[in-house]
Amino acid sequence: MKRDLSVRIGSLELRNPVLVASGIIGYGREYERLVSLEEIGGIVTKTVTRHARAGNPPPRVCETPAGMLNSIGIENPGLEGFLAVKVPVLRGLPCAVIVSVEGENVPEFCELVEGVDGSGVAHAIEVNISCPNVGPHGMRYSTDAGMAREVMGAIRPLTKLPLIAKLTPNVTRIGEIAEACESCGADAVSLVNTFVGMAVDARTRKPILGTVLGGLSGPAIKPLALAKVWEVVQAVDIPVVGMGGITRPVDAVEFLLLGARAVEVGTALFADPTLAEGCVSEIDRYLEKMGSSSVDDLIGGLEVPEGRGVIRAGCAPRTVRGGRAS
Numbered sequence: 001m002k003r004d005l006s007v008r009i010g011s012l013e014l015r016n017p018v019l020v021a022s023g024i025i026g027y028g029r030e031y032e033r034l035v036s037l038e039e040i041g042g043i044v045t046k047t048v049t050r051h052a053r054a055g056n057p058p059p060r061v062c063e064t065p066a067g068m069l070n071s072i073g074i075e076n077p078g079l080e081g082f083l084a085v086k087v088p089v090l091r092g093l094p095c096a097v098i099v100s101v102e103g104e105n106v107p108e109f110c111e112l113v114e115g116v117d118g119s120g121v122a123h124a125i126e127v128n129i130s131c132p133n134v135g136p137h138g139m140r141y142s143t144d145a146g147m148a149r150e151v152m153g154a155i156r157p158l159t160k161l162p163l164i165a166k167l168t169p170n171v172t173r174i175g176e177i178a179e180a181c182e183s184c185g186a187d188a189v190s191l192v193n194t195f196v197g198m199a200v201d202a203r204t205r206k207p208i209l210g211t212v213l214g215g216l217s218g219p220a221i222k223p224l225a226l227a228k229v230w231e232v233v234q235a236v237d238i239p240v241v242g243m244g245g246i247t248r249p250v251d252a253v254e255f256l257l258l259g260a261r262a263v264e265v266g267t268a269l270f271a272d273p274t275l276a277e278g279c280v281s282e283i284d285r286y287l288e289k290m291g292s293s294s295v296d297d298l299i300g301g302l303e304v305p306e307g308r309g310v311i312r313a314g315c316a317p318r319t320v321r322g323g324r325a326s
């Protein structure tokens with residue numbers, strides 16, 4: 001039996017639900033020698049900003065017992081550099097290309113979306129409203145539902161490309177931010193970006209990162225990320241793209257069981273560049289074991305006892321009916 005792993009995120013059709021997260025493999029070609037891009041669903045590019053950014057002062061990464069802290073600060077060539085140098089590189093990649101953008105204000109977001117739309121290279125745009133490493137504006141638009149509405153509402157009319165709002169987990173009620181994005185025409189939400197974290201060197205009595213605070217990613221955050229994805233799949237009807245700490249192929253299956261329509265693999269690729277393909281194989285194997293021919297049967301299949309796992313009033317978790325979540 002041939003199994004169908006394809007999923008849709010708005011009008012974006014993916015051959016399978018496994019993407020590589022933003023910031024991990026640059027613009028795709030850097031990664032091409034390590035993994036065959038034909039086998040994964042797509043890549044999310046490094047975030048592009050209006051103006052070129054040199055990134056933050058070093059040290060910008062620091063290993064932690066179960067993950068890493070980074071404060072890269074969105075080092076990138078800016079919109080013009082992206083259009084001139086990176087777009088030709090992205091053209092013809094054998095998988096979906098999702099371009100990530102981040103503005104300091106609403107007019108910059110608008111310029112970025114128009115620029116990426118006009119490039120003709122993107123299959124979708126991930127709107128990064130969640131970076132903890134670029135100063136106060138980085139997370140502003142996804143820690144406040146009103147501001148999320150403002151930015152998503154402004155860019156929605158500017159493109160027909162699917163818009164995926166990437167959310168920060170550094171909030172109390174992520175479901176409300178996701179709802180705000182949905183109400184302004186986001187085609188999907190992706191989560192989580194990194195958790196704000198810090199590392200200290202007791203010997204030197206100094207913070208380890210050049211920016212003092214950074215973003216925590218990797219296996220340490222997986223349970224936290226699962227809980228955020230769980231909250232958001234209850235709150236919105238648009239597709240949810242889940243990520244955060246996927247380190248073993250079966251981790252990807254867990255996010256899909258929660259109800260994520262696709263997953264993004266990040267930090268763990270630094271240790272195992274073949275992990276994204278491994279996730280695709282694991283999803284296929286899991287379907288085979290289920291005796292199922294479609295990944296749709298797996299998505300949202302988590303069996304939760306009635307009335308349990310409620311995150312807030314009015315948000316009923318899926319309950320099991322006839323052995324399948326509904």
Ligand SMILES: Cc1cc2nc3c(=O)[nH]c(=O)nc-3n(C[C@H](O)[C@H](O)[C@H](O)COP(=O)(O)O)c2cc1C
Binds near residue numbers: 021024221
């Ligand atoms: C070194 C590094 C750079 C990152 N750069 C970006 C970025 O430019 N834009 C973005 O939206 N997320 C960026 N992220 C966040 C990841 O895309 C992802 O949301 C996060 O790391 C959680 O997933 P993980 O635990 O699988 O890495 C970066 C993460 C790392 C580790």
